[in-house]
Each structure stands twice: as structure tokens, then as C-alpha cells.
Amino acid sequence: xxxxxxxxxxxxxxxxxxxxxxxxxxxxxxxxxxxxxxxxxxxxxxxxxxxxxxxxxxxxxxxxxxxxxxxxxxxxxxxxxxxxxxxxxxxxxxxxxxxxxxxxxxxxxxxxxxxxxxxxxxxxxxxxxxxxxxxxxxxxxxxxxxxxxxxxxxxxxxxxxxxxxxxxxxxxxxxxxxxxxxxxxxxxxxxxxxxxxxxxxxxxxxxxxxxxxxxxxxxxxxxxxxxxxxxxxxxxxxxxxxxxxxxxxxxxxxxxxxxxxxxxxxxxxxxxxxxxxxxxxxxxxxxxxxxxxxxxxxx
Amino acid sequence: xxxxxxxxxxxxxxxxxxxxxxxxxxxxxxxxxxxxxxxxxxxxxxxxxxxxxxxxxxxxxxxxxxxxxxxxxxxxxxxxxxxxxxxxxxxxxxxxxxxxxxxxxxxxxxxxxxxxxxxxxxxxxxxxxxxxxxxxxxxxxxxxxxxxxxxxxxxxxxxxxxxxxxxxxxxxxxxxxxxxxxxxxxxxxxxxxxxxxxxxxxxxxxxxxxxxxxxxxxxxxxxxxxxxxxxxxxxxxxxxxxxxxxxxxxxxxxxxxxxxxxxxx
Numbered sequence: 001x002x003x004x005x006x007x008x009x010x011x012x013x014x015x016x017x018x019x020x021x022x023x024x025x026x027x028x029x030x031x032x033x034x035x036x037x038x039x040x041x042x043x044x045x046x047x048x049x050x051x052x053x054x055x056x057x058x059x060x061x062x063x064x065x066x067x068x069x070x071x072x073x074x075x076x077x078x079x080x081x082x083x084x085x086x087x088x089x090x091x092x093x094x095x096x097x098x099x100x101x102x103x104x105x106x107x108x109x110x111x112x113x114x115x116x117x118x119x120x121x122x123x124x125x126x127x128x129x130x131x132x133x134x135x136x137x138x139x140x141x142x143x144x145x146x147x148x149x150x151x152x153x154x155x156x157x158x159x160x161x162x163x164x165x166x167x168x169x170x171x172x173x174x175x176x177x178x179x180x181x182x183x184x185x186x187x188x189x190x191x192x193x194x195x196x197x198x199x200x201x202x203x204x205x206x207x208x209x210x211x212x213x214x215x216x217x218x219x220x221x222x223x224x225x226x227x228x229x230x231x232x233x234x235x236x237x238x239x240x241x242x243x244x245x246x247x248x249x250x251x252x253x254x255x256x257x258x259x260x261x262x263x264x265x266x267x268x269x270x271x272x273x274x275x276x277x278x279x280x281x282x283x284x285x286x287x288x289x290x291x292x293x294x295x296x297x298x299x
Numbered sequence: 300x301x302x303x304x305x306x307x308x309x310x311x312x313x314x315x316x317x318x319x320x321x322x323x324x325x326x327x328x329x330x331x332x333x334x335x336x337x338x339x340x341x342x343x344x345x346x347x348x349x350x351x352x353x354x355x356x357x358x359x360x361x362x363x364x365x366x367x368x369x370x371x372x373x374x375x376x377x378x379x380x381x382x383x384x385x386x387x388x389x390x391x392x393x394x395x396x397x398x399x400x401x402x403x404x405x406x407x408x409x410x411x412x413x414x415x416x417x418x419x420x421x422x423x424x425x426x427x428x429x430x431x432x433x434x435x436x437x438x439x440x441x442x443x444x445x446x447x448x449x450x451x452x453x454x455x456x457x458x459x460x461x462x463x464x465x466x467x468x469x470x471x472x473x474x475x476x477x478x479x480x481x482x483x484x485x486x487x488x489x490x491x492x493x494x495x496x497x498x499x500x501x502x503x504x505x506x507x508x509x510x511x512x513x514x515x516x517x518x519x520x521x522x523x524x525x526x527x528x529x530x531x532x533x534x535x536x537x538x539x540x541x542x543x544x545x546x547x548x549x550x551x552x553x554x555x556x557x558x559x560x561x562x563x564x
Contacts, residue, residue: 057499067452165559
């Protein structure tokens with residue numbers, strides 16, 4: 001076993017092969033909701049990470065050209081709490097495809113009209129990912145807050161009315177043998193809400209942040225080992241091809257921003273460093289793969 | 300490899316559509332080209348996978364290996380298409396199991412040994428032929444999710460002027476810096492999710508100056524016969540509908556929103 005200077009087994013380190021997906025923690029940790037499973041504990045008063053300004057995003061977009069970035073993603077917190085979110089997305093569509101992860105509860109028609117126009121003028125896709133965590137208020141609201149199911153469904157309907165095809169993401173909170181039924185029921189409900197081509201993405205729970213209080217932290221054994229990486233396709237790991245920009249700098253991935261070792265540098269060039277897969281969340285990423293990119297993920 | 304010529308034909312995924320392949324090869328012979336290449340995925344989706352091999356052999360078509368060819372060649376458990384949606388994977392598995400079962404050992408051996416990419420010198424152009432992308436055989440390069448700078452960096456790193464790929468099933472092209480080009484050549488295997496039943500191949504011309512010339516060529520073939528044969532072989536009704544209507548009914552979840560909105564489902 002080889003060791004690096006910080007005594008991390010070299011076999012557990014993953015280099016950035018190519019920066020293909022660039023993420024922005026555009027709303028910091030500010031959110032209008034306080035979901036019990038949020039892996040970075042976002043809520044209305046969480047200011048540990050701040051908003052990114054339009055100028056900050058633009059600087060990174062410019063830098064990303066030389067790196068050959070393929071897709072851009074925006075997350076928070078709730079991105080649309082950032083007062084510059086709409087112009088940020090409009091500018092991003094001049095560079096490439098943009099995906100924004102929203103809870104769907106604060107969208108306004110005037111914003112969506114501007115974004116429809118921007119997407120029409122762009123050669124690139126604008127994707128909305130809306131988080132809902134159950135097929136009914138009874139399933140969703142205990143996790144995301146009273147009334148949030150109906151409000152998020154209104155957001156989905158609103159997006160569909162403007163011609164978008166939102167991807168609805170659900171964190172898996174049910175036994176696997178119930179998944180087919182749940183997906184079927186939910187797709188039907190989305191159709192009835194006006195979303196005639198429902199796109200669903202199921203996410204694994206991450207035992208980080210607020211979710212630790214709900215279901216407990218990762219066990220000590222929930223870690224990747226060097227043996228597990230032998231002949232493993234590392235492109236399944238987000239750190240193989242992604243980085244995320246926050247108001248503190250560039251981190252390795254959207255899941256681990258609260259971990260001090262996730263901060264790799266102040267700019268994209270500095271963040272071209274390997275990262276050690278020592279976190280429980282790395283184990284989830286290893287098990288499920290592609291948890292952060294757009295296509296839906298089956299069981 | 301040097302190709303002393305001024306026109307080549309590029310075929311994308313054939314997906315066992317031997318009827319479209321016959322028509323395309325006849326058309327290519329009529330027009331005249333110096334070489335024909337296929338960018339992989341000879342089998343999948345359609346009936347009688349062994350029927351494409353003699354056609355390719357007779358015309359000296361030079362193939363590269365797609366993800367499907369790799370899977371069938373090595374008798375893997377699935378097609379490695381890169382779908383992540385359960386419904387897409389359900390249909391992909393049906394198609395894969397049929398194709399694997401109906402591909403002869405000789406043809407599987409041929410697929411197993413195909414090169415993964417081909418580099419050509421086409422006139423003064425340095426060309427790379429690949430299946431999905433030079434980085435990953437099953438990477439989807441869609442028009443609406445592939446930035447100019449992503450392609451520029453790829454071509455810079457590979458020191459090429461033209462990159463040709465397939466895999467997504469929908470043709471498109473993009474002009475890049477310094478007269479360079481990226482082209483997704485489309486596929487012969489199934490229509491493009493636009494309500495037309497024809498399929499497509501690509502002609503590439505070199506006129507001695509300027510960038511390569513690209514022509515997407517529609518192929519009209521007996522699609523009703525193909526659908527009948529698919530039904531006779533017990534292939535999914537959803538696949539037959541795609542052939543008959545030109546609208547995709549499966550593999551929809553990998554589509555970005557712009558491409559998805561152009562379809563019916």
C-alpha cells in the first residue's frame with residue numbers, strides 16, 4: 001500500500017480526470033424550508049455559506065471554458081432565494097447547459113417567462129430539478145415541512161405550464177420492494193397535475209447533516225476500501241469529473257462542502273487535485289453512482 | 300491510417316436494421332465513396348442480428364466497437380448503454396437478451412476484436428471515429444448538453460480536426476474553432492424521434508481547402524416489414540411502434556429536455 005505525505009492510502013485517492021460538471025452552491029446554505037433529511041442542514045437562518053454573486057459565477061464560467069466543462073449545475077439551499085438567480089441562469093445558457101435544483105415553492109411566473117425566452121435563444125437545455133419526498137402530503141410533509149407537498153406540486157405544474165419538463169427528485173425513504181409501485185403512483189399524480197411527461201429521479205439518502213438526527217450517521221464500516229476500487233469504473237464517482245464553487249472556494253463535490261477537507265483551492269486550477277474517499281458519503285456515491293447528475297437512477 | 304480519397308461514408312448504430320443497411324449501402328455505392336466506416340452497435344433493437352454481418356463484409360465496411368458490440372462479444376450480462384431509468388433498462392434488457400441469444404459465435408468473436416476507435420488522415424484532416432465519445436464508449440453527446448469548449452478541449456487533447464461519434468441516435472453537427480468539426484452521424488437502427496420513419500447516415504467530403512463537408516443522408520426503407528419481423532421475433536410492441544411512427548417510446552429518460560420536447564412522449 002502506497003502512502004501520500006498526509007498518510008492517506010494512495011489507492012483511495014481519486015484524481016480529477018476531467019472537469020466536466022461544474023456546480024455552484026449559489027444559495028449557500030439558505031433555504032426557505034428546513035427539511036429533516038437535508039445533508040447540509042439548510043434552513044432560513046443558516047448563513048454558514050453565503051450567496052454567490054452574479055460576478056462570482058461569471059468569473060468561474062469564464063475560467064471553465066479553458067477546462068472544457070460540459071454542464072453547469074446550481075444548488076443550495078434554495079437557488080431562487082438568490083436575487084440574481086435568473087440573470088445567472090440566463091448568462092450560463094450562453095456558455096452551456098444549466099440545471100437548477102429547486103424545491104419549487106418560490107418560483108414566479110415573471111422569472112419563468114424570462115427563462116423560457118433564454119432557453120429558446122440558447123442552443124443548450126435548461127433543466128429544473130424539483131425535490132419532493134413522497135407521493136402525498138402524508139409522506140412528504142413530515143420530512144420537508146407542513147404544506148410543502150402541495151406547494152412543490154404547484155411549482156411542478158407552473159413549470160409544466162411554461163413548457164419545461166421538470167425532473168422530480170425523491171430521496172428514497174421506502175423499502176426497495178415498494179419502489180415500482182411508488183414510482184407508478186407518483187408518475188400518475190404528476191400527470192394529473194399537468195406534467196404530462198413526468199421525469200423522476202430517485203436519490204439515496206445521505207446520512208449527513210440533518211439526516212443524522214433522523215436516521216443516524218454512517219457506521220464506521222460504511223467506507224470505501226482500496227480493494228473495492230480495484231477494476232471499479234471511477235467515472236461513476238462525481239469527484240472524478242466534477243467540482244463545486246461556494247463562497248469559500250472550490251470544493252470536491254456538492255455533498256461534502258461542510259467537510260473541511262473538501263475545500264481544494266480558491267480557483268478551478270487549484271482544485272485540480274486528488275481527493276481521498278474517506279467519507280461515508282463516498283460510500284453512498286460508490287454504491288449508487290451518478291447520484292448528482294440528471295438522468296434518473298433506479299434501484 | 301491514410302485515406303487517399305475525397306469522400307467517405309459513416310454509418311452510426313445499425314441496431315440489427317439490416318433492411319435499412321441494405322438500402323444505405325446501395326445508395327452509397329451509387330454515389331461513390333472511397334471507404335465506408337461503421338461507428339459501432341451493430342446489434343440491438345431489431346430482428347435477426349446475424350443478417351448485418353455479411354452485408355458489412357461484402358462492402359468492406361470497417362467497423363469500430365460500440366458498447367453493445369463489446370457486451371455481445373464478451374457475452375456480458377447487459378448492454379452497457381448507460382441508461383439509468385428502470386423502464387429504459389427493462390426494454391434495453393429485453394433487446395439485449397434477444398440479440399445475444401441470436402448472434403452466432405463467429406460474429407460474437409468478430410465483435411469482440413473490433414477496435415474501439417479509428418484515427419484517419421482524410422486528405423489533410425486528422426480524424427477520429429469513436430462510438431460515444433473518445434472518453435467513454437457510452438457517453439451521450441447530445442446537441443443541447445455538449446458545450447463548444449468541451450469539444451474544443453477534446454479535439455485539442457487528441458490533436459485532431461474532426462471528431463465523429465454516434466450512440467445518442469440523433470444526428471447533429473457543430474463548427475468549432477479553426478475550421479474544426481464535431482459530427483454525430485446519427486443511426487441506421489431507428490428513426491430520430493421526429494415523426495419521420497426514415498433513418499440516416501453521413502457522407503463526409505474533402506474539397507482540398509476549408510473544413511470537411513458534411514451531408515446527412517436520409518434512408519427510406521421498408522420499415523413496415525421490419526416492424527412485422529420484430530413482431531414475429533417477439534420483440535417489444537413499443538419498439539415496433541417507434542419503427543412505424545418515428546417517435547421514440549423507450550430510452551426517453553436519457554434525453555435532455557430540448558431533445559425530449561421535440562418528441563411525442
